[in-house]
Amino acid sequence: MNNSLPKVATPVGPAGTASSRVFDNLRKDLVGGRFVAGEKLAINALKEHYQVGLSPLREALNKLAAYGLLVQENQRGFRVPKLSREELDDIAHMRLEMEGMALERAIANGDSLWEADLLAAAHRLKRADITLDKGEEWERLHTQFHRTLVAPCGSVWLLRFIEQLHDQFDRYRRLGPKMPTIRQELDEQHHQLVELALQRDAKAARELMDDHIHKSYEVALKRYQEHA
Numbered sequence: 001m002n003n004s005l006p007k008v009a010t011p012v013g014p015a016g017t018a019s020s021r022v023f024d025n026l027r028k029d030l031v032g033g034r035f036v037a038g039e040k041l042a043i044n045a046l047k048e049h050y051q052v053g054l055s056p057l058r059e060a061l062n063k064l065a066a067y068g069l070l071v072q073e074n075q076r077g078f079r080v081p082k083l084s085r086e087e088l089d090d091i092a093h094m095r096l097e098m099e100g101m102a103l104e105r106a107i108a109n110g111d112s113l114w115e116a117d118l119l120a121a122a123h124r125l126k127r128a129d130i131t132l133d134k135g136e137e138w139e140r141l142h143t144q145f146h147r148t149l150v151a152p153c154g155s156v157w158l159l160r161f162i163e164q165l166h167d168q169f170d171r172y173r174r175l176g177p178k179m180p181t182i183r184q185e186l187d188e189q190h191h192q193l194v195e196l197a198l199q200r201d202a203k204a205a206r207e208l209m210d211d212h213i214h215k216s217y218e219v220a221l222k223r224y225q226e227h228a
Contacts, residue, residue: 018056
């Protein structure tokens with residue numbers, strides 16, 4: 001871990017609140033590549049960096065292990081999962097299956113409120129494409145857009161699985177610097193997905209989503225190969 005980074009303050013309060021805060025901060029850092037794949041986490045360094053006590057920290061680490069962003073080793077603490085081509089291929093395949101299904105269901109179920117939320121999420125992301133440097137705020141808006149796109153799919157479990165897959169996929173996608181040419185294509189596809197969703201063209205929307213995931217996979221694979 002880069003110990004030169006500024007400390008992340010965890011508000012004082014009940015253990016559950018502190019645990020939730022450090023869970024969110026650690027999750028963001030694990031997905032964003034702040035830790036090296038395979039790295040063993042030092043508990044004392046984490047307590048210092050996230051400004052949190054041992055009990056809520058361990059609770060957050062256990063939750064992250066159950067979520068799949070950490071590996072818990074018997075009596076030996078926690079380690080960042082390693083990366084592999086096989087895992088990346090599996091994640092991408094499952095994204096194709098689950099997000100395609102969720103998108104078709106969302107288009108069938110979505111009402112006018114969903115349409116308004118989708119337009120708003122797309123507008124915020126488009127503004128960020130122009131004004132931001134694709135940092136953490138852009139990542140947040142990008143995640144929010146994809147969540148909104150499939151929100152009315154009608155399955156809480158499907159949404160949970162998709163979110164988990166996105167986090168695992170982003171461990172690969174965010175390994176290196178942005179690729180402007182492909183990023184521009186992907187940004188344009190966001191706009192096209194909204195148009196097709198509003199037109200209720202589920203078939204075309206799913207085909208475009210498949211292509212969107214394939215293009216994102218190419219980015220993630222290239223970055224993995226550069227770091228392998």
